Structure formats: structure tokens, C-alpha cells
Amino acid sequence: MDKINVLIIVTGISLFISLFLAFFLLTVRTEYRLSNSLFAAFLIVNIMDISEPLVSLVTDGPSNLGMLRSTLAFLQIPAFYLYVMSVCYSDFRLKPKHILHLLPFLVVNMILLPRFYMVDAASKMDFIINRQSRIELQVTHILFHIQFVAYFVAVFVLLRKAKKLYRENYAGVNVNSYNWLFQFTSVLTALYLIVIIKNIFKFSDYPYISEWIKVGILVFQLFIICWYLFKALNHPGLFRNINSRLKLVSDIISEEKNSEAQTVSESELNEELIKLKKYMVEEKPFLDPSLTIQNVSDSTQIPVRDLSLLINHQLGQHFFDFINTYRIEEAKVILKDPAKKKVTVLEILYEVGFNSKSSFNTAFKKYTDLTPTLYRKQLLSSDL
Template identity: 70%
Template sequence: MDNLLNIVTGISLFISFFLAFFMLTVKTKHKTSNYLFAFFLIITAIDTSEPLISQITNGPSNLGMFRAMLCFLQIPTFYLYVLSVCYSDFKWKPKYFIHLLPYLVANLVLLPRFYLVDVDSKLDFIINRQNMIELQINHWLLHLQIVFYFTAAFLVLRKSKKLYLENNSGGSLNSYQWLFQFISVLATLYLIVILKNILKFSDYPYISDWIKIGILMLQPFITCWYLYKALNNPGLFRNIDSKLKLVSDLILEDKKIEPETLNEDLLKLKQYMTDEKPFLNPDLKIQDISKEIDVPVRELSVLINHQLGQHFYDFVNTYRIENAMKILKDTSKSKVTILEILYEVGFNSKSSFNTAFKKQTGNTPTEYRKAV
């Protein structure tokens, strides 16, 4: 079993460091995101390298404990990565150093009875680890950190997706779904880690060891899955400005908007959409329409997302689908493919076109063409 565990750990380390090297060297304008994820991969790989390191070390050491405490940097780094992917204007700020606090606290707790003592005392500390209050404190601190940061990551993703729907019409939501899947997989993995740590201080420590082996065997598969997804979604989305506000917040700020103003703006909006057909632009944003019809973005956003009861994303897609329906009904264009139609009306992916079309008509584009 030890040999198998060493082989799996070695493969996992190779894949993690290879992907980290790729993220650090690939040419892209999103360097901060790549650096953050590369750092996450590296510290995770170092943290899970214990089976191999134990083969070449003679006993407990300060360096070994520092390695073990790197787990406190993993989730904060991943959270910052999620922020950098969701928001196009993400930049490193000094305030982000506050995320080092759990790591510093975890090490300070170990200072008196581990870092500052001799080797024999360190060995005694490890042997009696189940009774050491310092390790119990650190385990509970790690558990709280995992719950806090993954909750924060899900909240960031939910808010950025909503902002995207309220301000953008282009692209696809597949990237959000993929990132949601990835966060969910990691959250599940870390919840299993919590279970492992709880069992470590129970009467069933051997179960904790088996869970640890399972995690080490899963890690290379998860890393490969991420690599596959990353290579197939190199741009992700990064369409949201973090300074944007949700419509619900704008309504609270504005308190009251004159009905006459809303009616005038609505007429201007509908006239512009019908005459100029801006929806044919696959990258159309609410700011583009605001500029053309001379209506402030705040008022236009409230009008569409609140008064009309539609996200801007759905509002624009309604016009695109209506245009696509006209083409599908036209017998003279029966040889025009679905793919050609979706690009012609402003979509840029087949999946988003099919989803929007079925949502509005109840049929897929192919079914609709056959029915008419």
C-alpha cells in the first residue's frame, strides 16, 4: 500500500507542478489569475507530499510543520483566484494580505511547544498529537476557514453571474456553470478533509488514514479535469466590473423613479431595438445601448431588469430569438443551417442559442422549423 501511495503522490505532484508551470509561463493578459492558481497548485502539492517526504526525513522538524501549515494558505488563495476570474478589473491590493492571518495564527500557536523546543520534545509532541490543544485549535480553525471561504466563493460567483445577466448579452453561461462545478468539487473534497481531521482525534484514527489515501488518489484526477476544462475554456468570462451594482441595490439608492421618465425611456429603448437591431452584436452591453439612446446606465438597468422583469441578457435574447424565428419560418431560407442562423442573429454559441430558444418557444430550433 505504501508503494502505491508513493506512486500516486508522485504522479499527483508531477501533474500539479506541470500545470503550475504552464499557468506561470503561458502568454495571457490574465496573469494575476494564472499566478494565483499556480500558487494554489504548488502549495497544495507541497501540502499533500507528506507520504514522499516522510520517506526521506528522520523525524519532526520546523520545516516539516511549516509544510503542514501551508493548508491555511490554500483556500484563501483559491478564493482570490475566484475573485480574479469573476471580475475583469481585479488587481492585487495590500488589503489582501489579511488572508495570511489564519496561517500566521496557526504557526504562532505552535511556537512555544513545537517550533522553539528540541527534537525530542518535537517527537513527543507528534506522538501525543491527539492530546495537544494546539493541533486541536488549528484543526478547528482550518474547518472554520474552509466553511467561510467556500461560502464566500459561492456568494461571489452568484453575484457576478447576476451582474453579468443584468449588464451583458453576449457570451455563454457555460463558464459560470463550469466554475460552479469546480468550486463544488473542491468544497466536497475539503469537507471530506474536515471529516478526516475529526476522525483523526476520535477512537477511529485508522478511518482517517484511509480517507487520506482516498484524497491523495483523487487529487490527480481533479487536477487533470481542471487542466482539460482550462484548455477548453481559456478565456473563461471576466466580463464583470467589480464597481457595478446590482439592480436591487440601485433601487434602494434611487428610492423613486418618475413613471413618466420610465415610459419615455421604454419607448426610446423599444424603438432603438426595432430600428437599429443592436442585438445583432454578440458582445452587446447595456452601456452600449445607454450611450446610443442617451439614457443613464442606472436608469436603463432599472428599467429592463426591474420594471420589465427581465435580465438584460434575456431581454436582448428575446429580440434575437424573434429574429431567428422569422428566418426559420422563411421557406426561401430552408437551406440555411441552424449554426448560420444563430450567428446571424447575434448568438456566439450553439448551446446558449438552443437554451434561449427553447426557453422562449418551448421547442428547439430544429423542432420549431419542422413544425412551421
């Protein structure tokens, strides 16, 4: 089977799965419709970009629509960035300012206007044949690389901040969604790095190498789409958002240092800490798997800002870890109880506020250096 046939087959499979996933995202009933729509837009733009091998079978030579289709690549990464924004922040909405993300796409097409879009078919063909010497295409590829670096740096910075905000204000296990999204972004970054290598060969003395790399890119892309589809179908509740108005504790401390506002006294902090610990022991709010710092604030009458500073700064723990400490202690009590030796680890993790075995095992091992099962076995052996 030659390269062209492989390219067409792989392209056809990728297009089918991408279209299926885009259709699923646009039609599934969910409260996260904007996130789904943005990722569907990313997929649709990607579909148009990778469809070139199939389009070439039914077209003769370069065309304005063909060039426009190829420049749609400049909309892929912005669409993905907006998707990540919508996943991270529950109050994210598309605004007029987001039109600025269209700027690279518009600039590139303006550059191509005089010597491609506005000329006859013969001139278009000459433009493509001599693409290695065309400054417009070279500038286009340079802009794509700049866009790639800028947007993916922005995405990783956004994910890092969002995960930290989540840990400082929430105690659910949905922090795993940020870990997965970080992995997904890393894989996409690797894909676009391969695209850059392909483009380098395209303008070198070995353009045929770029064609083989294109086959590899399509296969890799197919794997990524299937991976996302698997996650979307098996974990529909994976993603949960945080409020973008929340501030990192480091930013709050910085603001207080730069302002003339009176800081909370040591005695007030001690009173609030005693009040907080008493509430945690007596009311056991940590048993709620979806507990947030706002919930604790409402129950203790300690302002969220003060509570955040108390836990994240004064105690040196994220709210996420602070709550998990109590959950693990509660789990240890149950594991030590001879009357509950028949209660399974799975039952225990749900009882103490976790809703994932992997997150429970990870947290338990972090605080005890043992898995729950080994911890229980160790207790049983010591009693014999």
C-alpha cells in the same frame, strides 16, 4: 499493492500534473495573468501539502520545515478565494488589505511556536506521537474548519452576486463561465468536506481510517486538477470579468428609496422604453455577441443607471434575457423563411448573436419550449 505504495504512486502523479498545470498557467500569454498566477499559487501550496508521503521517504521524524509545510494548508482556501475574485471582476488587483488573508496561517504557526518550533527533535517526536492530546493541534484543526466554512460561504455568495451582475449588464454567453466556476467550487467544497472527515478520524480511536481516506482524497484531487486542465486547454477564453463598480438593481432601488433624489417619472420611463424598443428593432444591436448595457446606453443616450432600472426592474427581465428575447425572435424569422431552409442551425445561431450551440438551444427552448431543429420541423410539417 499495499496502502503506502498506492499513496506514493497517486501522490507522484498528482504532483506531476499539478506542476505541469501551474507551469502552464504562469507561462501562457494571456490578459488574465493575475487570475492564472493566483490559481498557480493555489496549486503550488496544494502541491506542498500533498507531498507529505514523498517527503517522509527522505526525512527522519518531524521537523520545523515539515510542520510549516503542513500549515500551508491555511493558504489554500484564501488563494482560491482571491482567484475567484480575480475571475469575477476585471478591475480586481491585489492590495495591502489582502495581506489579512495570511492571518490564519500566521496565528496557527504562533500557536505551534512554544511547544514545537522551539523544542528539540525528541520533543517534536513526542508532540506528534501524542497529537491527540495536544491542544495546539486540536485548535489548529478547529481553525481550519472555521476557515473552510467562512471562505466557501464567501465564495458562493460572491459567485451568486457576480452572475446576477453579469445577467443585468451583459448579453454575452460567458455567463457559462460562472456556471462552471460554481460547479468547480462545489466539487472543491466536497473535497474539503472529505478532508474534514479525515481529520476527525485522525483524532479518533481509528487513525488508520484517515490514512485510507487520504488515498481517496489524492485520487479525487487528481480528478479535479485534470478537469481544470482540460477546461484551461480546451476553453482558454472561458472566463470574462465584470466591473466591480457595477451595482445590483436591487441595491440601486434601495439607495433611491433611502435618498431624497427625484425618481424618474412614469412618462419619462415610457418615453425611454419606446426609444429603447425602437433602437432594438431598427438597429438590431443584439446581433453583436459581446453586447453590453453600456453599449446600448451609449447608442440610445439613456444613462446606464436608468437603462438598468428600465430593463431589470420595470420590464422584470435581466439585460441578458432581454437581449436574448430579440435574438430568439430574429432566429424564428430566419427559421420561418422558406428561402433560408438550407441555412443550418449553427449558421443561424452565429448570425443572431450567439456563439455557442448549447446556449442557443437552451435560450430557444426557454422561449418556445422547442429546440431550433424541432421548431423548424414543426413549421415544415404544418406547410405540407
